[in-house]
Amino acid sequence: MVFMQRVSMTIAFCLLTFYGSSQDGADLFKRTCAPCHSIGGGRLVGPDLAGVTKKADKVWLTKFIKNSADVIKRGDLKAVAIGKEFNNLLMPPFGGNDNELSSIITYIESKGGSVQAAVADTFLNAASMVNVIRGRALFSGHVSLKNSGSPCITCHSVHDVAGVGGSLAKSLNLSYIMLKGQGIKALLQSPPFPAMTITYIAHPLNDQEIYDLAAYLKNISQTMVKGPTTRTTFPFLLLGIGGWCMFMLLLFGLWRLRKRLSVNHAIFARQMATEK
Numbered sequence: 001m002v003f004m005q006r007v008s009m010t011i012a013f014c015l016l017t018f019y020g021s022s023q024d025g026a027d028l029f030k031r032t033c034a035p036c037h038s039i040g041g042g043r044l045v046g047p048d049l050a051g052v053t054k055k056a057d058k059v060w061l062t063k064f065i066k067n068s069a070d071v072i073k074r075g076d077l078k079a080v081a082i083g084k085e086f087n088n089l090l091m092p093p094f095g096g097n098d099n100e101l102s103s104i105i106t107y108i109e110s111k112g113g114s115v116q117a118a119v120a121d122t123f124l125n126a127a128s129m130v131n132v133i134r135g136r137a138l139f140s141g142h143v144s145l146k147n148s149g150s151p152c153i154t155c156h157s158v159h160d161v162a163g164v165g166g167s168l169a170k171s172l173n174l175s176y177i178m179l180k181g182q183g184i185k186a187l188l189q190s191p192p193f194p195a196m197t198i199t200y201i202a203h204p205l206n207d208q209e210i211y212d213l214a215a216y217l218k219n220i221s222q223t224m225v226k227g228p229t230t231r232t233t234f235p236f237l238l239l240g241i242g243g244w245c246m247f248m249l250l251l252f253g254l255w256r257l258r259k260r261l262s263v264n265h266a267i268f269a270r271q272m273a274t275e276k
Ligand code: HEC
Pocket: 029, 032, 033, 034, 035, 036, 037, 045, 046, 047, 049, 052, 056, 061, 064, 065, 068, 079, 082, 083, 086, 089, 090, 091, 092, 094, 104, 192
């Protein structure tokens, strides 16, 4: 299992690097950074990168983009501050080569612009319990994904799906709080984490699935914080009462069956006695 995971991670890196080498900065940015960053379009999962090349020099940017966790660990003040601001939601290390990274930085610089206020996150405004329930079924694999991607539960655990979820990746109980609807949407449209990229590059999620999954992740973050809402406990209560009635009916049936058996048995015994 671990071996297979390693192999698929390696393939993912190779694929990403291969795709990467034939593209220019704009394309590279769109594919590897845009799921989390805009340039002058407001904060997404990570900060708005407009003007970032004026705040930091190229050497620092290169080091940071290659492995932000490492720069933060070494105590670089600027990096530590950004890490804190984003709750240590670390960006994944860049998998490409120095030329590609340099063309991405050049592209960010050429776009210029200025940092915008965070855009209001309206993505999930129209979501209902129907979306949440569908999202849960997709997440747990009870309903298959249209393009036959693996269900999320193979790698991620959540607090309200019974059984052990995957342990390859982190629990998603609180992801919504940091990522918000837009962030989850961006991540699911083009997952930037190698293990997820390789899983969904050939089996992409469709828009409806992304919407349902995002609604579900929002719901579990809320039930995690506040405890289950009455809306979700209600069906369980009904199920409980239903189950209890079934159980009583079954008991009653068994009792009658036992009685009839013993009556038959008595007649049979009497007959046997007279025949003797
Ligand atoms: C999965 C989401 C994600 C992806 C993909 C991602 N980043 Fe980030 N990025 C973040 C987060 C979160 C932060 C802030 C926290 C941290 O330090 O990791 C950040 C911080 C940064 C910063 C520091 C910003 C500042 O204000 O100093 C730069 C520069 C940056 N990212 C560039 C990139 C580039 C270039 C790419 C593509 C090669 C990329 N990021 C891909 C999430 C991401």
